[in-house]
Amino acid sequence: MEEVDKILIHALKQVGTEVSEEIDSVRQFSSELIVQAVVRCIQVIDPGLGSSLPTSLPPGMSARFRVGMSLAQACQEIGYKGEIGYQTFLYSNEPEIRSLLMCLVEKLPREGAETSDQPTGKSVVLQRGIAAAIKAQLAVPWLPTHCRLPLNIETQSPEALHSFHAQPLRLSPFTKGPEKKQLKVKKNYQRDILPPVTAQLSFHTSLMASLLEKHTDELSAAQEWDNEWNSQGLLSRLTPKEYRSRKLTRLRKRVKEQLRAAEVPASESAFGGSRSNTDLFELLQTFKGSALSDLILTKGTHFTHTKKFTFEQESASVTNPIPSGHQSESDIQDRQQMELAALQHQFQQLCSDGDQLTADMKHISVTNTQMLNELKQSELGISEKENKMQVKKKTIGLLPDADDNLLKLQVLVEASTKRLVNLASQWEKHRAPHMDEYRTLKEICSNHDLESSRMMSEIRSLHDKIRISTEEARKKEEMYKQLVTELENLPQDVSRSAYTQRILEIVSNIKKQKEEITKILSDTKELQKEINNLTGKLDRTFAVTDELVFKDAKKDESVRKSYKYLAALHESCNQLIQTIEETGTILREIRDLEEQIETENGNKTVSNLERILDDYKCIRHENSALAAKVREG
Incomplete structure (x- = not known):
């Protein structure tokens, strides 16, 4: 059993259990050490389950019993088949503790599992503990200030909460060029021109949000470029630089076309222009202000000019009355009321006239469209009838000398037939070699396409393999560095x-x-x-x-x-x-x-019985204290 206990203690130290050098057997484990060892093993086996378990026993006996029951339930959920309860942790039994620890150590992640490439050390255990603590804090719901428990006050204090407000950041844009020259130019730019990141922000609290936003933007842009290059760039058979330049050229050409289309006047674009440049036209209109609208409104019909002239005269006559010095204020108010009523009546009449004119315009436009359609149809019918009339006219002109014309027609038909046969034979002579060449070229092209598709698939697979190999190399490099540091920290006196x-x-x-x-x-x-x-x-x-x-x-x-x-x-x-x-x-x-x-x-039965009696006395004392508090309340 000594060798088994040494192996168990070594495994428990690897998962982060603080076992002193003096302890060399499971018999020397205290209740605190047993609880810590079990919780550390559960946190490594199932971080979600072990994140809510405490690594030490609380001072109160009732809380100790609850912790023991939760630990027993967690061990059963992991897969321990033996008998287990709170007494296993509070009143330790050497064989039971040894079998429990052996079961937990056997369930620890080994080589070949998903976490085998990350050796369990103090740094890894610390990172897992941090991740579990963050996950537990995220799982806690947000509560108002007056409803928070003491556990939530630290994680949900108002001083630690800030709104996510991101601001644009300017970083060094130099990414290409010779290394020495690039490094010098970059240093000069950062020293003389580019301000620090903290000085670019108006609020210090938005630093983390801005950095996260900038990083997310760059990461998403890189991912989009990788996806576009793998899906479309490789098929274009161009270098990345040529592909980017061609894409930029196409984009500039499209913007120029949109700008040219947006420069068309509104009257022309309403009838003959497409709807694809509507948004760009509106954008240009907002840039131009009201000049374009004034230019469009200057054109109008004789009716609109007459209506506008009469409306201006009436408004001028109404708004420019001849004041009289002998009138009283009540007469002036009455006259203003009358003028206001007249103006409102005139305004309502103008609105009704405008509505009527709008309806008439819609009706006229519909009628105009129908008339245009009818005109086009009549023109088509007239052209067809003219063609038929020409044919009939020529036919009637040939009727007086029908026999000669029929002979001439037959001669023409036979000549045309012979010419067609001759042309067909000549076409076949020319067509046969061209068709053979076409089939040969088509076969060669299909072979080239198959070869190119095969090479593209191989290139993609090579890209995937390169990416996977790079990730594996990076992981192995990190593992190598970690193992080297652990090897340096190990005692050198033991060979x-x-x-x-x-x-x-x-x-x-x-x-x-x-x-x-x-x-x-x-x-x-x-x-x-x-x-x-x-x-x-x-x-x-x-x-x-x-x-x-x-x-x-x-x-x-x-x-x-x-x-x-x-x-x-x-x-x-x-x-x-x-x-x-x-x-x-x-x-x-x-x-x-x-x-x-x-x-x-x-099993320490006598000592366990004495501890049970002491715990029983403590529980009675706690119950009596609680009863006294209830009576006082």
Whole structure:
């Protein structure tokens, strides 16, 4: 068990349990150390489950019982099949604790699992603890100030909360060029021109939000470029620089086309222009202000100019009355009221006239559209009729000399037929080699396409392999650095040969124990075989002797007495054998009881009972204190 305990202690130290150097056996574990070891193992096995478990026992007995029950439930959820309860942690039992720790150590992540490439050390355990604490804090819901518990005051204090307000940041834009020249230019720019990141912000609290926003923007841009290059850039068979330049050229050309389309007057764009440049036209209109609208409104019909002129005259006559010095204020107010009523009536009449004109314009536009459609249809019908009339006119002109015309027509038809046949034969002569060449070129092109697609797939697979290999190399480099630091921190006085020699000695001792167990089992089997043989021989000998003596006992009185003595001797031998077997059974029971006594002595039953009594007294004291507080309240 000493070797098992050393292995368990070494594994517990790796997961972050603070085991002192003086402890070398599970028997020396205290309740605090047992709870800490179990919680550390659970946090490594299942961080979500272990994040809510405390690593130490609270001072109150009722809280200790609750912690023990939660630990027992967590161990059962992980997969421990043995009997476990709060007594396992509060009143420790060496065999139970050893079996529990062995089960937890066996369930720790090994090589081949997802976390095998990250060795468990103090830094890794610290990072996992930080991640678990952050996850637990994120899982806690936000509460108002007057509803917060003492646990939530630290994580939800108003001083630590700020609104997410990001501001644009300017960083060094130089990413290309010779290394020495680039480094010098970058240093000069950062020293003389570019202000620090903290000086670019108007609020100090927006520093983290701005950095996160900038990083997210750059990361998303890089991901979008990778996706676009893998999906479209590789198919274009261009270099990244050529692909970017071509894309920039296309974008500039499109913007120029949109600007040219937006410069078309509104009257033309309303009838003949497309709807694709509406947003850009509105944007340009906002830049121009009201100049474009004034320019558009200057054009109008004779009716609109007349209406505007009359409206201006009436408004001028209304808004410019001849004041009279002899009128009183009430007359002036009455006159203003009358003028206001007249103006409102005139305004309503103008609104109704405008609505009527709008409806008339809609009706006229619909009628105009219908008339245009009818005009187009009539023009098409007229052109078709003119074509038919021309054909009929030519036909009528050929009717007076029909026979000659028919002969001429037949001659023309035959000549055209011969010409068509001749052209067809010439076309076939030219077509055959061209078709062969076309098929050959098409086959070559298809072969090239297949080859290019195959090469593209290979290039993509190579890109994926390169990315995966880069990530693996980075992980292995980090692992190598971590292992080097751990190797440097390890004590240098212990050599590997000592550990190897110790492992070989343990293996040889195990082999010797197996050989001794095998020898004992074979000796036991041989003894059992001899006992069975002797028992069978004894039974057969007694049966033969009994038969012989029984035959002579019928004739001789002395032989009859010897037969009685023989039966008594056989019965005594049987009792003696039974007594020996019972003695062996009793000895085995004695050994089992002694082992049980040793086990109970190892379980610390007396000390556990004393601790249970002390805990019972503490609980009674706590209950009495709580009852007193309730009475006082």
